[in-house]
Amino acid sequence: MTAPKQTIWPLEAHTRAKHEILKRYLQAWMVILSQGRFPEILYIDGFAGPGEYAGGEAGSPMIALDTALGYKPPLTAKVHFLFVEERADRADHLRGLIAQRSLPSNFSVVVEGGATFEAAFTKLYPSFIRNGRLMPTFAFIDPFGWTGAPFSLVKRILAQRSCEVFVNFMYEEINRFISHPDQIDNFDGFFGTEEWRRCASASDPRTRNRCLHDLYLRQLGTSADYVRSFEMSNARDVTDYFLFYATNELLGLKKMKEAMWKADESGEFRFSDATDPNQLVLFEKAPNFPTLQARIVTKFSGRQVSVGDIERFSVVETAFRETHYKGILKTLEQSGRLNVIEPAPSRRIGTFGDPAMLLRFT
Ligand SMILES: C[S@@+](CC[C@H](N)C(=O)[O-])C[C@H]1O[C@@H](n2cnc3c(N)ncnc32)[C@H](O)[C@@H]1O
Numbered sequence: 001m002t003a004p005k006q007t008i009w010p011l012e013a014h015t016r017a018k019h020e021i022l023k024r025y026l027q028a029w030m031v032i033l034s035q036g037r038f039p040e041i042l043y044i045d046g047f048a049g050p051g052e053y054a055g056g057e058a059g060s061p062m063i064a065l066d067t068a069l070g071y072k073p074p075l076t077a078k079v080h081f082l083f084v085e086e087r088a089d090r091a092d093h094l095r096g097l098i099a100q101r102s103l104p105s106n107f108s109v110v111v112e113g114g115a116t117f118e119a120a121f122t123k124l125y126p127s128f129i130r131n132g133r134l135m136p137t138f139a140f141i142d143p144f145g146w147t148g149a150p151f152s153l154v155k156r157i158l159a160q161r162s163c164e165v166f167v168n169f170m171y172e173e174i175n176r177f178i179s180h181p182d183q184i185d186n187f188d189g190f191f192g193t194e195e196w197r198r199c200a201s202a203s204d205p206r207t208r209n210r211c212l213h214d215l216y217l218r219q220l221g222t223s224a225d226y227v228r229s230f231e232m233s234n235a236r237d238v239t240d241y242f243l244f245y246a247t248n249e250l251l252g253l254k255k256m257k258e259a260m261w262k263a264d265e266s267g268e269f270r271f272s273d274a275t276d277p278n279q280l281v282l283f284e285k286a287p288n289f290p291t292l293q294a295r296i297v298t299k300f301s302g303r304q305v306s307v308g309d310i311e312r313f314s315v316v317e318t319a320f321r322e323t324h325y326k327g328i329l330k331t332l333e334q335s336g337r338l339n340v341i342e343p344a345p346s347r348r349i350g351t352f353g354d355p356a357m358l359l360r361f362t
Contacts, residue, residue: 003144007089011053014232014240017263017271018168019063021230021243022140024259025166026067032251033136033162034077041077042128043068044139044157046117046149048083051094060140062097065109074104080128080135081109084120086148088113116148117141136162145173146183151192151219154246158223164247166256169216169229171239175208192219209239210277217275220246226253226316230260230283231274242274250315257321261287273319281319292320293328297337300361304341308355326352329359337362 026043033041048061058066061083068079085091091113098109112120128135139157143149149167157163174190177183178200187196199211213229220227224246232240245256261283263271273281281291295318296310307329314325330350332338340347342358 007087007093008050008052008054011055011057014234014269017232017269018142018241018243019058019060020263021256021259022060022166023063023067024262025256026064026138028255028258029138029252030068030075030079031071032255034075034079038136038162039077040080040130040135042080042082042135042137044082044084044121044137045142046084046121046139047142047144048085048091048094048111049142050085050090051083051097059094060142061094064140065098065101065107068107069101069103075106078106078108081107082112082120082124082128083110084112084115084117086114086116118148118150118153121153134160134163137164139163139165141165142168143170145170145177146190147186150189152189154220155192155223158220158246158248162249164224164245164249164252165220167216167220167244167246169213169242169244171209171212171241174212175205175239178208178212191215213242213274214277216242216244220244224248226250227275228253228256228319229274231272231280233270233272235269237270240269250312254315254322257315257319261321275319279319287320287324289324289328292318292324293332296325296328297332297361302361304358304360306355307352307357307359310359311355332361 030041043064045061045064049059051059051062053059065081068075083094085094091111095111098111103109110124134157137157137160141149141154154165154167157165178187188194195215196212199208199215202208202211217227217229225248227244227246230243234240247253263283271283273283281288292314299313300310310325310329311322314320315322329338329352333340333350339360339362340357341360
């Protein structure tokens with residue numbers, strides 16, 4: 001996609017999935033953090049856009065704001081929104097949309113127009129510090145390409161407890177310009193390393209794709225405990241973009257996967273978990289359970305493990321969810337390939353509700 005010039009532009013089909021995932025995830029994130037442990041939380045949209053598309057569809061900042069406004073019962077924490085948009089006309093458009101909403105007193109919305117994400121974040125950072133730390137933050141980083149989203153900034157956010165990032169890695173654009181001599185410094189900044197230069201020299205498109213993807217994944221992994229990537233590819237099986245999610249909270253990872261698995265397929269695009277190059281898993285209505293079964297059996301064969309270990313493995317090391325593995329354990333137990341060593345009292349066969357239950361794979 002070439003970056004549009006007008007203030008608002010038509011919504012492309014591939015953007016819909018991104019918005020749907022964002023919305024689903026925020027429905028969980030805001031309520032977990034707000035009703036739970038924290039008096040203040042921060043939502044950043046670093047590349048906010050005008051807040052709506054040419055057909056009247058909501059843009060990402062309005063999706064976040066309306067999600068927060070839609071809670072019943074209402075959110076009790078102080079919720080800060082920082083929307084940054086470099087183009088003044090787009091920022092003005094966004095302000096106009098926000099002015100149509102009635103905001104409760106615990107919402108604080110700042111639109112930084114005519115400023116870059118980096119400049120705005122650096123300027124406002126001190127105002128979001130509580131007890132010496134950045135308040136719990138979700139940062140959505142959604143540039144048209146790669147400029148303006150330096151890795152140093154991503155790292156700075158991830159270094160703080162309960163802070164996470166969701167980055168739209170515009171592979172198609174990045175790949176198109178990766179060998180452009182004018183972009184060397186920008187790519188150094190975006191990847192936070194010079195290693196991308198090695199990827200750029202790969203002539204095979206598939207190799208280059210994996211190399212750039214894996215590099216960004218590794219970079220995020222230096223700052224976050226859990227990192228996953230999701231690939232949106234078109235009907236010709238060409239990568240359009242990757243969404244990278246990085247967090248230090250296991251619950252966050254679970255909620256993001258839930259959002260991914262529930263995203264509707266448009267038919268035009270294919271949406272898959274791309275974290276492990278050897279284990280691409282499509283987000284389909286009917287998950288590919290044989291794949292997860294094979295992963296679990298390979299991992300735990302001949303070993304004694306707890307149900308909790310299997311859940312953690314499924315969530316952290318595979319594309320699957322915590323709701324996906326129990327049916328597999330049931331099948332394995334019924335076919336005698338799994339023995340329960342320490343059952344919970346009054347357990348029914350085929351049930352695995354207690355994470356402390358010990359199992360042995362034969
Ligand atoms: C992909 S669009 C954002 C779309 C929006 N997040 C959504 O999903 O509705 C990227 C936006 O970032 C703005 N932009 C470009 N460079 C920027 C920078 N360095 N900092 C902040 N905004 C920037 C562009 O003007 C454009 O409106």
